[in-house]
Amino acid sequence: MNKPEIIGMHHVSLLVADTGKALEFYSELLGLQQVERPQLAFPGAWLRLGDQQIHLLELENPDPVADRPEHGGRDRHLAVTVSDLNAAIAVLKGAGISYTLSRSGRAALFCRDPDGNALEIIEA
Numbered sequence: 001m002n003k004p005e006i007i008g009m010h011h012v013s014l015l016v017a018d019t020g021k022a023l024e025f026y027s028e029l030l031g032l033q034q035v036e037r038p039q040l041a042f043p044g045a046w047l048r049l050g051d052q053q054i055h056l057l058e059l060e061n062p063d064p065v066a067d068r069p070e071h072g073g074r075d076r077h078l079a080v081t082v083s084d085l086n087a088a089i090a091v092l093k094g095a096g097i098s099y100t101l102s103r104s105g106r107a108a109l110f111c112r113d114p115d116g117n118a119l120e121i122i123e124a
Contacts, residue, residue: 011046011053012078015061016115019043022056025113029095049080065116071100072110072118085109085123 016022023045026032032047043058069075082088085107092099092111102108107123
């Protein structure tokens, strides 16, 4: 039997408690644009991330949010690339969002969204 050829990634879904609050982080703070979302039985939003998407799903989170590692590199996370890491740092600092620099020495940082989802931001 032939295996399917995986040719890319379409989206990553993140659970959020409040779509509006999550959009403040992903759209207003980070600049991702909202795209059309199908009619579903729960709130949420779809965001464009290059040729891929992030799907924000406003659903009950079965995972504990408390006691997650401080450094998001030691937790499951979404990694995105930026052209200027210092610009990302300035935006996070301006919004009062804490972050940790990559422990590998790369030009990268880790932060968390309002729901505790870890996000890695890497300078391309």
